Amino acid sequence: MADIAAIATRYAEEVWNNQNLGAADELFTANHVYHDTLMPDLPKGPEGVRQRRSVYLAAMPDAKVVLHHVVAQGAIAAGDWTYSGTNSGEILGMPPTGRSASITGSHFFRFEGDKIAETWTWPDNLGLLQQLGLVTIGPTG
Numbered sequence: 837m838a839d840i841a842a843i844a845t846r847y848a849e850e851v852w853n854n855q856n857l858g859a860a861d862e863l864f865t866a867n868h869v870y871h872d873t874l875m876p877d878l879p880k881g882p883e884g885v886r887q888r889r890s891v892y893l894a895a896m897p898d899a900k901v902v903l904h905h906v907v908a909q910g911a912i913a914a915g916d917w918t919y920s921g922t923n924s925g926e927i928l929g930m931p932p933t934g935r936s937a938s939i940t941g942s943h944f945f946r947f948e949g950d951k952i953a954e955t956w957t958w959p960d961n962l963g964l965l966q967q968l969g970l971v972t973i974g975p976t977g
Contacts, residue, residue: 838950841908844915844943847952851889852901852919860885864952871956874928885955891928896921896937916942919959923968930970937967 843863850859860882870878870888878884892899899921906915920938941959945952965971 838947840913840947841906843950843952844906844913844945845903848901848903848917851885855893857886857889865948868952869954871954874961894925895927896923897925898922911947913945913947914942916940933968933970935968937964939964
């Protein structure tokens with residue numbers, strides 16, 4: 837049986853930290869589904885993973901992920917992480933701010949054999965936008 841916790845960790849290291857988008861072909865099934873409310877129209881398979889990563893890479897090319905915990909049971913792995921970097925490019929149609937940000941989030945992965953077949957992600961996107969100064973919550977004056 838595949839060590840799915842190690843595969844989930846490899847995803848964070850290879851695709852996110854090393855910016856090796858080609859690793860998606862080794863890590864994800866051809867029909868992989870990325871459940872992402874900000875990018876609901878991602879294509880299936882490794883191409884969707886590459887497209888999603890490319891959006892964040894363009895927005896914060898120096899960003900790194902620190903994976904804090906990964907747990908696995910059966911065909912499911914889950915992990916929590918911190919994502920930190922400087923916003924030097926457009927993000928989701930908004931101009932770069934030059935500000936640094938650090939957010940937390942979690943992933944759930946469903947595996948088929950030794951490949952990821954589905955991914956659910958919950959990043960603190962509101963926290964990211966607040967830290968970048970792109971949205972303000974609460975009283976302003």
